[in-house]
Amino acid sequence: GENVEQHPSTLSVQEGDSAVIKCTYSDSASNYFPWYKQELGKRPQLIIDIRSNVGEKKDQRIAVTLNKTAKHFSLHITETQPEDSAVYFCAADTGRRALTFGSGTRLQVQP
Amino acid sequence: NAGVTQTPKFQVLKTGQSMTLQCAQDMNHEYMSWYRQDPGMGLRLIHYSVGAGITDQGEVPNGYNVSRSTTEDFPLRLLSAAPSQTSVYFCASSGHRDRGETQYFGPGTRLLVL
Numbered sequence: 001g002e003n004v005e006q007h008p009s010t011l012s013v014q015e016g017d018s019a020v021i022k023c024t025y026s027d028s029a030s031n032y033f034p035w036y037k038q039e040l041g042k043r044p045q046l047i048i049d050i051r052s053n054v055g056e057k058k059d060q061r062i063a064v065t066l067n068k069t070a071k072h073f074s075l076h077i078t079e080t081q082p083e084d085s086a087v088y089f090c091a092a093d094t095g096r097r098a099l100t101f102g103s104g105t106r107l108q109v110q111p
Numbered sequence: 112n113a114g115v116t117q118t119p120k121f122q123v124l125k126t127g128q129s130m131t132l133q134c135a136q137d138m139n140h141e142y143m144s145w146y147r148q149d150p151g152m153g154l155r156l157i158h159y160s161v162g163a164g165i166t167d168q169g170e171v172p173n174g175y176n177v178s179r180s181t182t183e184d185f186p187l188r189l190l191s192a193a194p195s196q197t198s199v200y201f202c203a204s205s206g207h208r209d210r211g212e213t214q215y216f217g218p219g220t221r222l223l224v225l
Contacts, residue, residue: 104152
């Protein structure tokens with residue numbers, strides 16, 4: 001089955017800096033890659049996603065890049081703000097509409 | 112629309128007890144799935160369904176049963192609870208491929224097995 005690895009497990013940045021989280025996947029059949037933000041005690045919330053026929057997608061301060069050949073995708077957050085502090089998860093889907101998640105990255109934005 | 116709803120919000124069980132976690136969605140979504148999230152970890156897929164009457168196993172199916180008799184409901188059954196099943200359980204749904212793949216998560220059920 002699919003295996004998703006995520007790095008780093010924790011990330012601390014200064015407010016205004018950029019943050020990058022990286023994920024790799026194993027199953028070449030995966031074709032959909034969402035990123036979720038989870039605040040303490042809350043449900044995961046989708047922040048951005050990308051399909052395998054697209055190399056990059058951007059939504060304001062958030063962008064995701066995908067390298068199908070290398071089987072890795074990354075989340076980029078620019079101009080970080082304290083409210084960006086949360087746990088971020090990457091995930092992959094082979095089309096069955098059931099996700100395989102990475103282990104998460106705890107992002108701390110220092111004011 | 113209420114979206115994805117889950118009941119109960121919190122449950123305490125004794126080892127060996129059985130219970131059903133309820134999940135319902137009112138978005139007419141074909142796809143539904145169950146995940147568990149242990150402290151400090153990512154979500155792991157338990158079971159999923161691609162439509163009424165069709166279910167399949169995920170990464171960690173042992174100890175859990177599911178059924179999908181209607182499009183709206185996807186209950187998760189613990190037949191004989193074990194302390195290792197202490198976790199937060201999330202249900203999710205998504206629509207037909209042409210309507211996008213976004214998975215909508217319920218608020219979760221926090222389960223403690225003593």
